[in-house]
Amino acid sequence: MNKYKRLMVLSFFLAFLFINVRSVNAFSKMNRIYGNNRYDTSVSVSEKNFTASDNVVIASGQSYADSLCAAPLAKKLNAPIILVQKNLNEKAKNEILRLKAKNAYIIGGNGVVSTSVETELKAKGLNISRISGVDRFGTSIEVAKKLNSFNKAFVVLGTNFPDAISVAPVASKDGTPIILTKKDSVPTIVKNYLKGKSITKSYVIGGPQVIKAEGINGISNVERIYGSDRYETNFKIVEKFSQSTLNSIYFASGKDFPDALVASAIAGKQGLPIVLVGDSVNLNMKQFLKGKLGATAGINVLGGEKVLSTALVNSIFTDNSKNDNGSKGNSENMDKASKKIKVCIDAAHGGNDKLSPIGSKGTKEEVVNLSLALKVGRILSDKGLEVFYTRTQDIYLSDSERVSKAKSEGCQLFISIRCNSYTSSSANGIETYYLQGNSSSEKLAKNIHEKIASGVDLKDRGYKPDAIHHILKDVNCPSALIFFGFITNPEDEAKISSSYFQETAAYAIAGGIINYVNSNSNNDDSKVTPTPNPNPSETVVCIDPGHGGYDPGAIGPSGVREKDITLKVALKVGQKLADKGVKVVYTRTSDTVSWPSDVSQDLRKRVDIASNAGSDYYISIHCNSATAAAYGIETYYCNINNSGGKSALLAKNVQDELKKIANYNRGVKTANWYVNKYAKCPSILTEIGFISNAKEEKFLQSSDGQEKIAELIANGILKTMGK
Incomplete structure (x- = not known):
């Protein structure tokens, strides 16, 4: 080996060593x-x-x-x-x-x-x-x-x-x-x-x-x-x-x-x-x-x-704003939606749907569809869009039921997520369909498909017009059917069932949807629902009594249920605000709730009620629970959704009032509770005492205690409103 070759090999070795030392020492x-x-x-x-x-x-x-x-x-x-x-x-x-x-x-x-x-x-x-x-x-x-x-x-x-x-x-x-x-x-x-x-x-x-x-x-x-x-x-x-x-x-x-x-x-x-x-x-x-x-x-x-x-x-601390294939790999590199519209994400099949295919390795299409749909919805929500799912669990819905749900919710875009299948296992790749002759649907499908095709390692079968799937026509809004791989192809099946692929595909789909929304921010391709509050100058406060219906919440040592206390306090808070001329909406006014016995749908419905009413503030009322010795009052807001500091201010004002009666002031804290994270307005969750503590349970159950708590919460809200 001559000296030039030796120098080249040595240079390569040193470069390789340097790269690997940096990788190993990403953490000290x-x-x-x-x-x-x-x-x-x-x-x-x-x-x-x-x-x-x-x-x-x-x-x-x-x-x-x-x-x-x-x-x-x-x-x-x-x-x-x-x-x-x-x-x-x-x-x-x-x-x-x-x-x-x-x-x-x-x-x-x-x-x-x-x-x-x-x-x-x-x-x-x-x-x-x-x-x-x-x-x-x-x-x-x-x-x-x-x-x-x-x-x-x-x-x-x-x-x-x-x-x-x-x-x-x-x-x-x-x-x-x-x-x-x-x-x-x-x-x-x-x-x-x-x-x-x-x-x-x-x-x-x-x-x-x-x-x-x-x-x-x-x-x-x-x-x-x-x-x-x-x-x-x-x-x-x-x-x-x-x-x-x-x-x-x-x-x-x-x-x-x-x-x-x-x-x-x-x-x-x-x-x-x-x-x-x-x-x-x-x-x-x-x-x-x-x-x-x-x-x-x-x-x-x-x-x-x-x-x-x-x-x-x-890779946790590696800048992976782009994956190896060039697709955007995280939400930080994705633009926020320039206008707030409601998107329906439809996970196809489910339940006892006999048309739902199963791959050679046992992968069920209905499961993959739902997993990807929930990931797409999560990203869109984080980017400012309102998301509605036709299903969030393994249930059967006909196409007409899916269309009906999307229409009744006032959805302005409809995205159906599916896997493809064929009699031959050699068929493979991704394709996206739009309603033939509908330019808005074509534009939506184009934006989504181009993102997916460049973002995932599957054969690109293109985006195509369709006149067969009546679901595209019946939803009466821009719509697209995404077939992200053939579940009957072993290689496609292995990819689409992996968590990594689904995350990558979800960001690609969400990115395409947001690109479409932003490119149409000055147009009206979709049906925009009217503003729910007919008087925009009127302040609307949503009061959310925690738990309810199927969910009793925590239960105190004497059998008192959290859901009963939160409802009584919430109604009193609302009445005090109404007496001051504030418009009040409630997520529930009794123990009969408008959502199914499912936590994810429960929480989503509460946020939707507030959003549909055009709420300016969202207050969720709960009782705390831990050991019998724990006590005190605390109030939470979400840093991710701080509404320019307004959530923190609301939390401070309410906690400042409540600490006047607290056995222990546990202060203002941050947490990513679902209702605070996804509310479209300044929001807090206040824990008004420990129901697991016998002394505090007694106070929470008493009419006098509920009256005092309600008055202080209302005072904190009014102070935030400048009243």
């Missing part, structure tokens, strides 16, 4: 915890976090069924979780000896963790406690019995692992049990056990597609937490339960359970979340973490490079 403190396999990784987690321990928790690394509920117990015992196969491997044996462990708690019956493991542990002088039930559901109850007293529970699907490992650090931190249930029924052993408990909050992890209403029947004080997939659900959990700032965090693969499971108790002890990562980092999670983590944050990566690459973890 990245710590990878891993072994040759899942069993060795569990030992590595133990070595990293324990110098010694009297206790060890033994769980199966082959089956998650019984292992899912182990984390809160491990945290209580201050014990590592060691994964085993049929026998203890040498590393596990040596680690247990190093810890000087005296007690081993085996999770699951003999069919889960064999008697040979128990025999080996006994031979090493350990006391054995086997915790098991007749099945995985029974085991979750037996583990719960070993915890200290609790008044909350996390309820998760027992036949899959992602939601359980997402919530395990939170459950561990608070000593809250993880209770397993079935998709469409509550196991008898679970139902009987919970009957004897005073549960003030049951966090159900997963939407109605994951756990149906029948799967939580009889479980009290339910609050669902879920997203469109396991990674979005993980984001929702991290967002809800994380500390205001994070100096460290854990990352684990969301494709399997072991690595996240063995670290969950440690993460809970440290008050840290575990972020699940698939083929990419959830975009909402990325934005959230950017505001929580700094360059000095400690990053703990669970598993080896093949399980979770350094480049993927570093």
Whole structure:
């Protein structure tokens, strides 16, 4: 090799080294915890976090069924979780000896963790406690019995692992049990056990597609937490339960359970979340973490490079305004809508629709359609458009019912999201249809399709006129049908079922819609609904009594329901405002509500009521709930939707009034509650006291207490209005 070639090779090597050093050091403190396999990784987690321990928790690394509920117990015992196969491997044996462990708690019956493991542990002088039930559901109850007293529970699907490992650090931190249930029924052993408990909050992890209403029947004080997939659900959990700032965090693969499971108790002890990562980092999670983590944050990566690459973890702080294919990859680089119109997002098929095709790998079109539709809607809402969905769960609707819904809601654009199918598996690609002869629909389809075609890695079949699909004609507004891949093509199926593809496609579709809206801001291609408030100079205040109907909210020690208190206070607030000449609208005026028994539709309907009334202010009234000792009053607003500081001012003025009667002034705080985030006006959520505190419950229930609270809230609102 001559010297010039050597110099070229050396230059290339140095450039490569420089690039990789920069990548690895995107965080100043990245710590990878891993072994040759899942069993060795569990030992590595133990070595990293324990110098010694009297206790060890033994769980199966082959089956998650019984292992899912182990984390809160491990945290209580201050014990590592060691994964085993049929026998203890040498590393596990040596680690247990190093810890000087005296007690081993085996999770699951003999069919889960064999008697040979128990025999080996006994031979090493350990006391054995086997915790098991007749099945995985029974085991979750037996583990719960070993915890200290609790008044909350996390309820998760027992036949899959992602939601359980997402919530395990939170459950561990608070000593809250993880209770397993079935998709469409509550196991008898679970139902009987919970009957004897005073549960003030049951966090159900997963939407109605994951756990149906029948799967939580009889479980009290339910609050669902879920997203469109396991990674979005993980984001929702991290967002809800994380500390205001994070100096460290854990990352684990969301494709399997072991690595996240063995670290969950440690993460809970440290008050840290575990972020699940698939083929990419959830975009909402990325934005959230950017505001929580700094360059000095400690990053703990669970598993080896093949399980979770350094480049993927570093991508959180990488400027990915463009994906490799040149498409816009996040909402920060997307213009806001220049005018506010209502867009109908239609997830095709659903329920018992026999025309909904299924891919060769079992991918259901109706599920993919809904997942993508919800992602598109979320982005459009963030960019200032009002979104209506024909469905948000797995239900069947005919085309005429979809059209009727869109019309009755006054939608000005209609986007139907679908997958294609064909008798031949070779057919592939994306295509978009518009109503033949309708220039507005053609322009809409063109904007959307050009974004998708340049943004996703699928064959471009073009945008085309259509005279067959009557749904395009019947909606009477600009409309488009998007077929984003052939579910009957194995390669297309693999792509469209991935979270990464769906996020990319969602941003492309949303970008095309916004481009269309902005290019028509001076035209009237769509039917704009009239302003709901006939007197624009009149101030409208929307009062939202929290919970109601199917949802009782929190329940106090004497049985008082939050929904009853919030309604009484809300009506009093409204009357006091009306007496001052303010126009008042309510999201509900009784315990009969205008929305179905579904949390997402419930919250969306409340915001829609306020928006349709042209509200200038939105006040949501709630009671707080925690331990019996917690007390005080606090008021929240959303930083993302601060309306030029008006939400913060409203929160301050209301809290300044309420603190006059507060046992403890808990102050003004920020949070991304749905109603505050998506209200189209300055908005707050006020927690008027702890219903879980017997003294405050009594005050909240009393007519005198409700009168005083209502008067102070009204005073704060009037002060904000300058009255």
